[in-house]
Amino acid sequence: MTDIKVPLGSTDLSNVYFSILALFCFKLFVKISLNLLSYFYIVRGNRKEAARISAEFYDYGKQHGSWADRSPLHDAASQGRLLAVRTLILQGHSVNVLTIDHVTPLHEACVGDHGACARALIDAGANVNASTIDGVTPLFNACAVGSVACTEILLENGAKPQSLVYRPSPIHEATSKGHYGCVEALVTWGADVDMDIPHLGTALYTACICQELECARKLLREGANVQKGRSLDSPLHAAAEKDCTVVVKLLLDFGADINARNTEFQRPVDVAPPSSITEGFLLLYEATPRLLSQLCRQCVRSCVGRDRLHLLSHLPLPARLRRYLQYQ
Known part of the structure; x- marks a missing residue:
């Protein structure tokens, strides 16, 4: 009895193509589902489960070698x-092992104010400018907790003193929390004191918003x-609106324009709380002539220029006059 061979018809080919398409769609559905599941665990704070799912189904750990969730080194550093x-x-x-959101052990050491651990990691080759998926650097973490030791260690080993625009800014973070030592270290290592972040403004504006007098003075x-x-809101507007008279006085001593107008065409006195001490102080200041010594100091500092202000202490002038020019 001979076998009868039936040629493949168009219907059978259609079934094959349909099966291939169905398999592809199923695999795509599984992959999307796993991604959504991982995201769900991340949102819920269970990064370990998210890491397990990714490692099991995508084999990230074997393919890349540097991807991980919290490693023993993260825990020890933190x-x-x-x-x-x-x-x-x-x-x-x-030392550069990453968590799911690109946190390194150095990030953990700095946010915990563990200077010795930070130095050990850096000596072993840790990247001092490592950035998380949110743009946070170890330096930002150090400034956030006010760790002067970690801040100085990072800067001494090549950490960039300021971030790019739209990235978390170390000097803004340190200023907003009144961490004077961190601000001082950042400025010493070249951070731009006039760095302007569109949604935050300058560090000085941040200091005025947060009423941090010493940081503003620095x-x-x-x-x-x-x-x-x-934008058009000056630091004086911010201090006046917060009814912070001491910061208002400081700004005026440094030559703040009492008649500056913001986007709503208001002056600092207009945004101060009605009948407040700050409003009364500004009204009195408007009616009082400026001291000649104050005007001369501002003129001298302006002529010297920001980049050469540190040379004021070397001028051949009486010590008292040098201190006056430096607001000491």
Whole structure:
């Protein structure tokens, strides 16, 4: 009995193509579902489960070698366990290992104010300018918690003192929380005191919004533009609106324009709370002539220029006059 061969018709080919398409759609559905599931766990804060899903189904750990969720080195750095950090490094653990959101052990050491761990990681080759998916650097973390030790260690080892526009800014973060030591270190290492972030304004504007007097004074002494705030809102507008008379007085001493107008064409006195101490102070200041010594100081500092203000202490002038020019 002979076999009868039936040629493949158009209907059978259609079934084959349909099966291939169905398989492709199924795989695509599974992949999208896994991505959504991973995202769900990230939002819920369960990054370990998200990492497990990704590693199991996409094999990220084997393919890239540097991808991981919290490693033993992350934990040791975050807890400040220096001996454990050194031991793990000697065992071959990568100092630049990343979590799912690109946090490194150095990020953890800095946010925990663990200077010794930060130095050990840097000495072993940690990237001082590593950035998370949100643009956060170890330097930003150090400034956020006011860790002067970590800030100085990072800057000494090549950390960029300022970020790009639209990225979290170390000097704005330090200023907003009144971390004077961090602001001082950043300025010393070349951070731009007039760096302007569109949605935040300058660091001086931030200091006025947060009523951080000492940080505002430091920025102004270093040559920050007393008129530069956020858009047309000057630092004086911000201080007046917050009814912070001490900051208002500081700004006026540095030559702030009492008649500057914002986008709503209001002067600082117009945005001060009605019948407040600040409003009364501004009204009195308007009616009082400026001191000649104050005007001369502002003129001299303007002629010297921001980049050369640090040379004021070397001028062949009486010590008292030098201190006056430096607002000391």
